Amino acid sequence: xxxxxxxxxxxxxxxxxxxxxxxxxxxxxxxxxxxxxxxxxxxxxxxxxxxxxxxxxxxxxxxxxxxxxxxxxxxxxxxxxxxxxxxxxxxxxxxxxxxxxxxxxxxxxxxxxxxxxxxxxxxxxxxxxxxxxxxxxxxxxxxxxxxxxxxxxxxxxxxxxxxxxxxxxxxxxxxxxxxxxxxxxxxxxxxxxxxxxxxxxxxxxxxxxxxxxxxxxxxxxxxxxxxxxxxxxxxxxxxxxxxxxxxxxxxxxxxxxxxxxxxxxxxxxxxxxxxxxxxxxxxxxxxxxxxxxxxxxxxxxxxxxxxxxxxxxxxxxxxxxxxxxxxxxxxxxxxxxxxxxxxxxxxxxxxxxxxxxxxxxxxxxxxxxxxxxxxxxxxxxxxxxxxxxx
Amino acid sequence: xxxxxxxxxxxxxxxxxxxxxxxxxxxxxxxxxxxxxxxxxxxxxxxxxxxxxxxxxxxxxxxxxxxxxxxxxxxxxxxxxxxxxxxxxxxxxxxxxxxxxxxxxxxxxxxxxxxxxxxxxxxxxxxxxxxxxxxxxxxxxxxxxxxxxxxxxxxxxxxxxxxxxxxxxxxxxxxxxxxxxxxxxxxxxxxxxxxxxxxxxxxxxxxxxxxxxxxxxxxxxxxxxxxxxxxxxxxxxxxxxxxxxxxxxxxxxxxxxxxxxxxxxxxxxxxxxxxxxxxxxxxxxxxxxxxxxxxxxxxxxxxxxxxxxxxxxxxxxxxxxxxxxxxxxxxxxxxxxxxxxxxxxxxxxxxxxxxxxxxxxxxxxxxxxxxxxxxxxxxxxxxxxxxxxx
Numbered sequence: 001x002x003x004x005x006x007x008x009x010x011x012x013x014x015x016x017x018x019x020x021x022x023x024x025x026x027x028x029x030x031x032x033x034x035x036x037x038x039x040x041x042x043x044x045x046x047x048x049x050x051x052x053x054x055x056x057x058x059x060x061x062x063x064x065x066x067x068x069x070x071x072x073x074x075x076x077x078x079x080x081x082x083x084x085x086x087x088x089x090x091x092x093x094x095x096x097x098x099x100x101x102x103x104x105x106x107x108x109x110x111x112x113x114x115x116x117x118x119x120x121x122x123x124x125x126x127x128x129x130x131x132x133x134x135x136x137x138x139x140x141x142x143x144x145x146x147x148x149x150x151x152x153x154x155x156x157x158x159x160x161x162x163x164x165x166x167x168x169x170x171x172x173x174x175x176x177x178x179x180x181x182x183x184x185x186x187x188x189x190x191x192x193x194x195x196x197x198x199x200x201x202x203x204x205x206x207x208x209x210x211x212x213x214x215x216x217x218x219x220x221x222x223x224x225x226x227x228x229x230x231x232x233x234x235x236x237x238x239x240x241x242x243x244x245x246x247x248x249x250x251x252x253x254x255x256x257x258x259x260x261x262x263x264x265x266x267x268x269x270x271x272x273x274x275x276x277x278x279x280x281x282x283x284x285x286x287x288x289x290x291x292x293x294x295x296x297x298x299x300x301x302x303x304x305x306x307x308x309x310x311x312x313x314x315x316x317x318x319x320x321x322x323x324x325x326x327x328x329x330x331x332x333x334x335x336x337x338x339x340x341x342x343x344x345x346x347x348x349x350x351x352x353x354x355x356x357x358x359x360x361x362x363x364x365x366x367x368x369x370x371x372x373x374x375x376x377x378x379x380x381x382x383x384x385x386x387x388x389x390x
Numbered sequence: 391x392x393x394x395x396x397x398x399x400x401x402x403x404x405x406x407x408x409x410x411x412x413x414x415x416x417x418x419x420x421x422x423x424x425x426x427x428x429x430x431x432x433x434x435x436x437x438x439x440x441x442x443x444x445x446x447x448x449x450x451x452x453x454x455x456x457x458x459x460x461x462x463x464x465x466x467x468x469x470x471x472x473x474x475x476x477x478x479x480x481x482x483x484x485x486x487x488x489x490x491x492x493x494x495x496x497x498x499x500x501x502x503x504x505x506x507x508x509x510x511x512x513x514x515x516x517x518x519x520x521x522x523x524x525x526x527x528x529x530x531x532x533x534x535x536x537x538x539x540x541x542x543x544x545x546x547x548x549x550x551x552x553x554x555x556x557x558x559x560x561x562x563x564x565x566x567x568x569x570x571x572x573x574x575x576x577x578x579x580x581x582x583x584x585x586x587x588x589x590x591x592x593x594x595x596x597x598x599x600x601x602x603x604x605x606x607x608x609x610x611x612x613x614x615x616x617x618x619x620x621x622x623x624x625x626x627x628x629x630x631x632x633x634x635x636x637x638x639x640x641x642x643x644x645x646x647x648x649x650x651x652x653x654x655x656x657x658x659x660x661x662x663x664x665x666x667x668x669x670x671x672x673x674x675x676x677x678x679x680x681x682x683x684x685x686x687x688x689x690x691x692x693x694x695x696x697x698x699x700x701x702x703x704x705x706x707x708x709x710x711x712x713x714x715x716x717x718x719x720x721x722x723x724x725x726x727x728x729x730x731x732x733x734x735x736x737x738x739x740x741x742x743x744x745x746x747x748x749x750x751x752x753x754x755x756x757x758x759x760x761x762x763x764x765x766x767x768x769x770x771x772x773x774x775x776x777x778x779x780x
Contacts, residue, residue, distance in 0.1 A: 003445075004452070004631050008618035015611040022604035052445050055393075062394070214412035217661050221405040224662055228398035241394050264651050268658025271607050272614055 006047050013039050014275035027131055030366045036282015049283040060277035061342055063270045065242040066227040069249020070256055072155050074196040084152035087317035091333050092160045094313030095124035102305045108298055115172050119347045122168045123361045124306050126161030128337030129154040135373045139380050146328040163188050166239045172352045195247035207255035220265040240346055289359045302364040310334045331375045340365030396437050403429050404665035417521050420756045426672015439673040450667035451732055453660045455632040456617040459639020460646055462545050464586040474542035477707035481723050482550045484703030485514035492695045498688055505562050509737045512558045513751045514696050516551030518727030519544040525763045529770050536718040553578050556629045562742045585637035597645035610655040630736055679749045692754040700724045721765045730755030
């Protein structure tokens, strides 16, 4: 029964750190991971990762990706302009290639297999624009052309990123085999297409039948069942559960619409479990790794490549906006945040990457999130509009 | 990763059964337990109880009791009239004594220790008036004098029931030792008094400081941390975690008040986890047990004693209302529902009661809930007011 005390420590530490990070205007996600590092076995030693923390962490990331999906309406993917599509596509290809190339280049290539290099590239793909959206909102720039392109591209980018992850993580389970990889990519595209083109309209069309159900909070129960079911199916096909959860959320996004109670209840489930995901990641991170000079160089190289490849790829995709607009879009797409962290965690749990690569990718995901706001502000030339609470 | 499929099956089966039971106008809780029996190892064999189901079940019951506490304002305990107090007190003493006496009487006493008999008595103590409240609401009788006495008594009854449970479950860990039991009862009273008289006003007084926190959903995070923290403290003192969770909920009830989002988010966390608690109980129940005649007699005796002792105790406490009013109050207090189930589950996990007694107590808790609505309707003579959706 010491279980409850451990869970209390993990949750309270995460939320305390989140509050501190909000106050120093840094992303709460980074604070919650650092809380895990702090109370974990390598620093204070108060809690260790356990079966319980792993289970809650796994459920937490499934619900996190379901929530990300719920905020992604499939219709948006077809609505956004050609610029968003080219921004997203180039912003996926360049980081994937650059991440792979970096890990195949000496001195970083030492002891790194091609599947490991591919995984690092994959972790560089998906953008997590939460921090960008918040920065632009505080600058009063959410309505600008570049902001709309960033938000549209982020949606497509998420879907492309998950396609890449689906293919790479399946490949990671066997050896790389091109025809097999092609079949898997096809399967991934079919799964995405099924959820976006078939499941979503069907759910939207028949959502009102949920009102006829007699049990309390029936809508919420259906949403949870859909999320767990789609995650389980994804696992059966050979993908990560989070991919099914994301697609289930996306399929439900239109039907869920403005149902306030459903969103509040989902928020409750997510807010309860996600801290365990973030703390569990921190528990597995040994800060001592970074005392090694070669690891430190690897981390710095990863951060630089992640930032430059996204800036170049997305900037190129948005060249029509002119130099300043292209730079705004490129910089806005730099943060990897949660999705990059999810990929790192998945790689570790699949045994594809080791603790050192896991730590390096994790730091890259956090660092790209930390550097974005100070990059964006001067690009929008809005320093004079800065409010103290931005 | 078969984990997600098992969790999906448990959740979906529970919610499907809940919907079916709502439609045949029976308590959803009973349906969710039966879903667990059905998919469990003794019937269909689709899922078995696992570390994962136990963890989610334990968290589920902690949040369930926290929610029960959130609906219990300590002020109500001091407001309700003398009748509610006498109803609650006699309604605790008689069932406890009757349950204990039954289990010490041949033929039921065979192989039953005095601590086991005490546990059965304890499982008969706490009323779960949800089903009564719903029945009275459908009869349009929630405003009646007897209804107000029932709801007031149910609050005191919960607190008294948890005091008894705290003392008995601590005693169950060692041998029964009267001075030690007295110390524990005192400790339980102090813990309840501390939470109700000190923590509650302090939380109510300083609740508005939560508005100053910067992190998202800070109120919800504080509530969860308080729940887990109080549950962990209860365990450290030597009580069940659910007692701390209930008291934390009660201490927060006034401060939480009408904060709609906090309640919706708590609902999300609870609705996600409680089905695992109920299904996990079903998974542990072997329906084959009841093919044994002696077990069947035990179950019937338990149900009869549970119903009659509550009817008599609470009716006696409400004698001022006249015969009809006393019967209304007595019948309204019969359902044991969730709290009785929680006690049975705790007894099983402490190793105090075996699978046979666990099953018998569980059936008693469910049966008292099932028989109450048909008992109440004629007592309120309101059959003609019955709406089809009662």
